[in-house]
Amino acid sequence: MSNGLTSGLKRFQLKASIAGLFTVFFLYYLPVLNGLKDAFKTRLFLYILNNPVISHSLKFTVEQATLSVILSILVGVPAGLVLTGLGYRASRWIRTILFTVFMAPSMVVVMGFTSLYGENGILSSRMHLFSRLGEGFTGILAAHVFYNAPLIAIMVYNSVASIPREYWDLISSAASLSSRTVWRRVLLPYMAPGIASGSLLAFIYCFMSFAIPLNLGGPRFSTLEVNIYMYYKILQNDRIAASIALLQYIILLSIIAVMIKVSSEAPHAPLTVIAKARTPRSARLLSLSYITIFLLYLIAPLVGSLYYSFYNPITGTYTISYYRHVLSAIYDPRLGIPPINVLFNSLYYAFMTVIISLGISTLLSIGWSRINEVLVVSLLAISPITLGLGLLRTIPPQIPVWIPIILAHTFAGLPLALRSIRLGLERVSRKYIEASFSLGENLWGTLFRVAIPISRQSYIIAAAFASAISLGEFSATLFLRTVKTTTLAVAIYQYRSLRMFGEAYAASGVLLLLTLITIYIITRLEGVNSSESR
Amino acid sequence: MKAVKLVSLTKQYTRNTGIFNVNVAFEEGLYHVVLGPSGAGKSTLLRVIAGLEEQTSGDLCINNIKMNDAPPYKRPVSLVFQEPVLFPHLRVIDNILFPLEAKGVRKDEATSKAEKIARLLHIGELLDRMPDELSGGERQRVSIARALITEPLIVLLDEPYSNLDLSLRENLRWEIRSILKNMGITVIHVTHDQDEALELADEIHILYNGRLVDSGPTQRVYRKPRTVKAARVLAHNIVDIDGQCLIIPIDGFSLDSTRCERVMPSKLVETRNRRGYMLAVYEFQGNLLRVAIPKESSPPKKADLCLVNFTELPCSKDS
Numbered sequence: 120m121s122n123g124l125t126s127g128l129k130r131f132q133l134k135a136s137i138a139g140l141f142t143v144f145f146l147y148y149l150p151v152l153n154g155l156k157d158a159f160k161t162r163l164f165l166y167i168l169n170n171p172v173i174s175h176s177l178k179f180t181v182e183q184a185t186l187s188v189i190l191s192i193l194v195g196v197p198a199g200l201v202l203t204g205l206g207y208r209a210s211r212w213i214r215t216i217l218f219t220v221f222m223a224p225s226m227v228v229v230m231g232f233t234s235l236y237g238e239n240g241i242l243s244s245r246m247h248l249f250s251r252l253g254e255g256f257t258g259i260l261a262a263h264v265f266y267n268a269p270l271i272a273i274m275v276y277n278s279v280a281s282i283p284r285e286y287w288d289l290i291s292s293a294a295s296l297s298s299r300t301v302w303r304r305v306l307l308p309y310m311a312p313g314i315a316s317g318s319l320l321a322f323i324y325c326f327m328s329f330a331i332p333l334n335l336g337g338p339r340f341s342t343l344e345v346n347i348y349m350y351y352k353i354l355q356n357d358r359i360a361a362s363i364a365l366l367q368y369i370i371l372l373s374i375i376a377v378m379i380k381v382s383s384e385a386p387h388a389p390l391t392v393i394a395k396a397r398t399p400r401s402a403r404l405l406s407l408s409y410i411t412i413f414l415l416y417l418i419a420p421l422v423g424s425l426y427y428s429f430y431n432p433i434t435g436t437y438t439i440s441y442y443r444h445v446l447s448a449i450y451d452p453r454l455g456i457p458p459i460n461v462l463f464n465s466l467y468y469a470f471m472t473v474i475i476s477l478g479i480s481t482l483l484s485i486g487w488s489r490i491n492e493v494l495v496v497s498l499l500a501i502s503p504i505t506l507g508l509g510l511l512r513t514i515p516p517q518i519p520v521w522i523p524i525i526l527a528h529t530f531a532g533l534p535l536a537l538r539s540i541r542l543g544l545e546r547v548s549r550k551y552i553e554a555s556f557s558l559g560e561n562l563w564g565t566l567f568r569v570a571i572p573i574s575r576q577s578y579i580i581a582a583a584f585a586s587a588i589s590l591g592e593f594s595a596t597l598f599l600r601t602v603k604t605t606t607l608a609v610a611i612y613q614y615r616s617l618r619m620f621g622e623a624y625a626a627s628g629v630l631l632l633l634t635l636i637t638i639y640i641i642t643r644l645e646g647v648n649s650s651e652s653r
Numbered sequence: 654m655k656a657v658k659l660v661s662l663t664k665q666y667t668r669n670t671g672i673f674n675v676n677v678a679f680e681e682g683l684y685h686v687v688l689g690p691s692g693a694g695k696s697t698l699l700r701v702i703a704g705l706e707e708q709t710s711g712d713l714c715i716n717n718i719k720m721n722d723a724p725p726y727k728r729p730v731s732l733v734f735q736e737p738v739l740f741p742h743l744r745v746i747d748n749i750l751f752p753l754e755a756k757g758v759r760k761d762e763a764t765s766k767a768e769k770i771a772r773l774l775h776i777g778e779l780l781d782r783m784p785d786e787l788s789g790g791e792r793q794r795v796s797i798a799r800a801l802i803t804e805p806l807i808v809l810l811d812e813p814y815s816n817l818d819l820s821l822r823e824n825l826r827w828e829i830r831s832i833l834k835n836m837g838i839t840v841i842h843v844t845h846d847q848d849e850a851l852e853l854a855d856e857i858h859i860l861y862n863g864r865l866v867d868s869g870p871t872q873r874v875y876r877k878p879r880t881v882k883a884a885r886v887l888a889h890n891i892v893d894i895d896g897q898c899l900i901i902p903i904d905g906f907s908l909d910s911t912r913c914e915r916v917m918p919s920k921l922v923e924t925r926n927r928r929g930y931m932l933a934v935y936e937f938q939g940n941l942l943r944v945a946i947p948k949e950s951s952p953p954k955k956a957d958l959c960l961v962n963f964t965e966l967p968c969s970k971d972s
Contacts, residue, residue: 126707127724550738556725557703557732558752559803564726568751572742 131562136486140494142479143533146526147509151368151501154509157358158365167362173346177366180342183256183332184325187263188318195268196314198413199275201406213414214276215642217269220417222638223631224591225330226611230627231420232262232335233615234427241423258335263328265417267321271314272413278313279306319378323371327502329594330608334615343367347504348598357512364505371500379496421631428624441625445610453617454610455602462629465590465607468521472528472589473582476536479529480581484541485566495537498530506530507598520601527595532585539584543577544570576644583644587637590630607633655717656681656807656839657702662711664694664701671709672697672863679807679841679856684830686850686871687843689860689886695843696735698860699809702841703732716806726755730807731800735815737792739784745795746771746780752803766802773832774798790821797829801836808833810842814849826853847887851875859883875902877964884966892917892940898968903932903945905962908952913959917942921954 158164167173202210223231236243236253243250252261282305329344336342341349343363351360431438444451448459483491510523547570555565571578593608600609607630614623657679665671672694679685689695700706702713704725713720720728731752739748746767753763771777774794779787787795793813800808813829814822830853833840844850850857851871858868859878867874867883878884884891884900892899910916919935919942926932927945933952935942946952 126722550734550736551740553705553725554732554734554738554740555751556705557730557809558755558799559726560751560755561724561726564755568754569740573740575742 128562132486134486135482136488136491139479139482139486140491142482143494143498147498147501147506147530150509150513151505152509153513154505154511155361155365155368158362163358163362164365167359167366170359173343173359173363173366176341176343176346176363179340180326180344183259183263183340183342184322184328187260187267187325188322190260190264191267191271191321192314192318194264194413195271195317196275196310197409198268198272199310200279201410202272202276203279204403204406205410210276213410214273215638216414216417217273218642219635219638220269220421221266221273222587222591222634223266223421224608224634225593226334226608227424227591227627227631227634228262228265228420229330229334230424230611230615230624232258232265233620234423234624235420236261239432241426254335255337256340259328259332259340262331262335263321263325265420267324268413269417270321271317274313274317275310278310282306282309316378319374323374323378323499326371326374327367329502329504330612334612344502344504344594347502347508348594351508351511352598357508360508361512364502364508367502368500368505371502372497375497375500378499379493424624424627425631427620428628431621438621441621442628444622445625445629453619454605454613456605458610458622458626460603461605461607461610461626464521464604465630465633468525468528468606469586469589471525472532473585475525475529476532476585477540477578477581479533480537480540481544481566481571483537484544487541487545495534498533501530503527503531503592503595504598507595510595511599520599520604524596524599524604524606527599528589528592529585531592531595532588535584535588536581539577539581540574543574543581546577547573580641580644583637583640587634587641590633590637654681655679656715657841658712658714658717659698659702660712660714662701662713663709664697664706665709666697670694670863672701672860674711675860675865677858677865677868679839681839682837683855684834684840684853685842685856685858686854687841687858687860688845688847688850688854689843690845692862693845693860693886694863695845695860696811697863699732699811699841699843702728702807703730703809704728705732729805730809731803731805732809733793733796733800733811733813735812737789737796737813739787739792739795739799741784743784744780745776745782745784745787748784748795749780749799749802751799756803767798770798770802789817790825793817793825801832801838804836805838807839807841810840812844813842815844815846822849859886861886876962879966881966881968888943890940890942892937892942893968896968898966899960899963900966901942901960901963903943905960906942906944907959907961908946908950908956910957910959913957913961915960915963917958917960919956919958921952921956924952 202213205213232253233240235241236249236251236258240249240253243253251257326342327344328342329348332340332342333345333348336345343366347360347363347367350356350363428441429437429439431440445458446462448457450457454461483495506527507523510526514523551569551573552565555569560568591608592606593612596606597609597612600606605613607626611623611626611630614620614626655678659675659677662675663671663673665673670692675698687695687698697706701708702715704720704723708721715728715730740751743751746764749767749771750763753766768777768780771780774797776791776794776798779791779795784792784795797813814826817825826849842853854871856869857871857874859866859874859882861882866880866886867878874883875887878887878889878900881891881898881900887902890899890901890903892901907913917937919937922934922936922941924931924933929948930945931948931952933944933946935944935956935958937958942958944952944958
C-alpha cells in the first residue's frame with residue numbers, strides 16, 4: 120500500500136501494523152518469554168554453563184555449524200560462479216533444483232541420506248566409505264552441506280549477476296587486467312556481502328538443526344536443540360530445558376544482529392543476467408563437470424529415497440505396497456491412528472497455516488516499518504523447539520494440541536510468506552489505490568478489492584511457501600504432537616525409528632511430491648513476477 | 654449555489670511548491686477549467702478537492718459542507734486521472750460497476766446502470782474485455798463511464814485527454830463535455846492546453862506558481878485578464894510602456910488602421926503556420942508582437958497594427 124495519501128490512510132496503516140505486531144508478540148514472543156521464565160535465574164544459568172553434557176553439546180553445536188558453513192562455502196561458491204557462466208535457461212533450471220533442495224523437508228533429506236549412505240544404502244553397500252556420509256559427525260556435515268551449499272550458490276549467483284553489465288564491458292576492453300585483479304577488484308566486493316549474509320543464515324540453520332542430528336547423529340552428536348528436546352521430553356526437566364533454550368536464544372540473537380547489519384550492505388537482487396563469461400574450453404569442461412557432480416550430490420538422495428519407496432530389498436521386487444500402507448484408512452497400532460489421517464493432518468495444518476500466515480503477513484505488510492522488520496527478523500532467533508517449549512508451557516492443556524502445532528507451523532512459514540506479500544503489496548501502484556478511494560471505496564474495500572487481487576500472485580507464492588514449510592515442519596511438531604496429531608514428517612521419523620524403512624520412504628515420497636507441487640507453483644509464478652517487474 | 658468553495662486554501666510541499674492561499678468558488682452545474690503551465694499546482698488542487706492530499710491550511714467546502722477532514726471515499730466527487738487507471742484484474746463491466754459495488758447497490762440495478770452509461774459513451778461492445786485489450790481512447794471512455802456511474806455531484810478531470818492523439822482528443826473532449834452538461838454535473842477540468850480550456854470552459858480559473866491569478870467567465874478572462882500573470886498563461890502579448898502593461902490577445906489586432914484609437918507601427922519579423930490561421934510576428938519598439946492573421950491574407954512587411962481588443966494593467970502589480 121502506498122504511504123501518505125491522507126491521515127486516514129496513515130492511521131489505517133498504523134492500526135494494521137499494531138495489530139500485526141501485537142499478533143506476533145502475543146502468539147510468539149509471549150509464549151517464548153513464558154517458556155523461558157525459569158531460565159532467568161542466575162544460579163540455574165550458571166549450572167547449565169558448568170554442566171559438562173551441555174557444554175559439550177554447545178561446543179559440538181558451534182563446531183558442526185562452523186564446519187558446515189565452511190564446507191558449504193567451499194562447495195557453494197564455485198557452484199554459484201559456474202552458474203553465472205551458464206546460459207539463462209540452464210542456470211534457471213539449476214537454480215530451481217537448488218531452490219527445491221533448500222525447501223526440501225528435513226525428514227525427506229534424512230531418508231534420502233539413509234537411502235544412499237545408510238545401512239544397506241545404495242552407495243554405502245557398494246563402497247563402505249560412503250557410509251560415513253550417512254551417520255555420525257560426517258553425516259551431519261554432509262546433510263548440512265546438502266542444505267546450505269545451494270543457499271550459498273544462489274546468493275553468490277545473485278551477487279555476481281547484479282554486477283552492472285558495463286563493468287564486464289570495461290573488463291573485457293581492458294586486456295591488461297589480470298584475472299586476479301578482476302577477482303579482487305570486481306567479483307569479491309560484489310560477492311562478499313552475499314556470501315557473508317548467506318553464511319550467517321546457514322550458520323543459524325545449522326545451529327538450530329534438529330532433525331538431522333537427531334536422526335543421523337545419535338546421542339554423541341546432539342545439538343543444543345536436541346538437548347532441549349531430550350531434557351523436556353525424555354528427562355522431563357523443563358527448567359534445564361528452558362535454560363538451554365535461553366542460552367541458544369542469546370547466541371542466535373547476537374548472530375542475527377550481525378546478519379541485519381551485513382544484509383543492509385548486501386547488493387540488491389539481480390535484474391539482469393550477465394553475459395556468458397568467455398572461458399577457455401578446458402575451464403568450461405571443468406566447470407560443467409563440477410556443476411554436474413554438485414547436482415548429482417543434491418539430486419541423488421531424493422531419487423534414492425524414491426527408489427526405495429518402490430523397492431522391497433528382502434524380496435528384491437518392486438512394489439507399491441508401502442504407498443498402499445501409508446495411504447491406508449485402516450488403523451495402524453504403531454502410529455495409533457490410520458495412516459491416511461497423518462496425510463489429512465498434514466494437509467489440514469498446511470491449509471490453516473496458509474490462512475493464518477497470509478492474515479498476519481498482510482497486517483504486517485500494510486504498515487511495514489523498521490520496527491516490523493526488526494521484530495520479524497528477530498523471530499529467526501527463536502528455534503522451533505524453543506517455541507514449542509514456550510507454547511507447551513503457556514497454552515492451557517484443555518486447548519486442542521493442533522492449535523499450537525498450527526501456530527508453530529505459521530511461525531516457521533512467516534518470514535517467507537511475509538516477504539512475498541510485502542513485496543507484492545509494495546508493487547501495487549499508488550494510482551490504483553487513489554483511483555479506488557476516489558471511486559468511493561473505503562480502506563478495507565480497497566485492500567480486499569484492489570490491492571490484494573492485483574498482488575494475487577504474491578499471495579499464491581506466499582501460500583505455497585507457507586504450505587511447503589508447514590508440510591515439512593518436523594521439530595516443533597514432534598515436540599508438541601499427540602498421537603492423533605501426527606504429521607507426515609513425524610510419521611517418517613516414527614517409521615524410521617521402528618525400522619519400517621519401506622513405509623518411511625513411501626511417506627517421504629508423498630511428502631516430497633506435495634513439496635514439489637508447491638515449489639512448482641512458486642517457481643512458475645516467481646518467473647512471471649520477475650518478468651513483470653523487468 | 655457553489656458546488657465547491659476553497660477558502661484561503663494552501664497545500665505546501667516545499668517553500669515554493671504546492672498551492673497557496675487559493676480562494677475560489679466553483680458554481681454548480683458549470684464546466685470549470687483550471688488552466689496553468691506545468692508545475693502550477695493544477696493537479697494538486699484537484700487532489701486536495703478529491704481528498705487524496707490534505708491541505709496545509711484553509712477550508713474546503715463541497716455543497717456548503719466543510720470537508721476538510723473527510724476521507725476521499727466520503728466525498729461526493731469522482732476523479733478521472735490523466736492516465737486512465739483501470740483495475741487490471743477486472744473486466745470493463747466490473748471496472749464500471751466498481752463504485753456502485755462500493756456503495757452496496759443491488760447487482761441488477763447496478764448492471765442496468767452500467768449498460769446505460771456504456772451505451773452513452775459508446776463502449777457497449779467492450780464490456781466483457783479486459784483493460785489491456787483496449788485502445789487509449791477506449792480506456793479513457795471506460796474510466797469516464799466509471800466516474801459517472803454514481804452520478805456524482807462533481808467530476809474532477811485531471812488532463813484526461815493529454816495522452817490521446819489530436820483528432821481523437823478534439824472529438825472526445827466535446828462529446829464528454831456534452832454528456833456532462835446534459836447530466837447537470839459540475840466539472841472541474843485541469844489542463845495546460847489553452848485551446849482546450851477556451852473550447853470547453855464556462856468559467857476559467859488560472860493558476861500560476863501555485864497561486865490563483867484570475868478567475869471568471871471564459872470570455873472575460875480571455876479578453877480582459879485581471880493580472881499580467883494570467884495574460885502570460887494565456888500567451889497574450891504583453892507590452893511594457895512606461896510601467897503600464899498593454900495586454901493584447903493574438904487576435905486582438907486589426908491590420909485596418911483607419912478609425913483606430915491606438916496604432917502600433919510595426920515591422921514583420923517572421924510568419925508561422927498555425928491550424929486555421931497564420932501567426933505573424935511583428936516588432937514594435939523592441940517588443941515582439943504575435944498577431945493572428947487569416948490564412949488567406951498575406952501579412953504586410955510594415956503595418957500599423959490597430960489594437961481592437963486589449964486591456965491595460967500596471968506591470969509592477971504582479972509581474
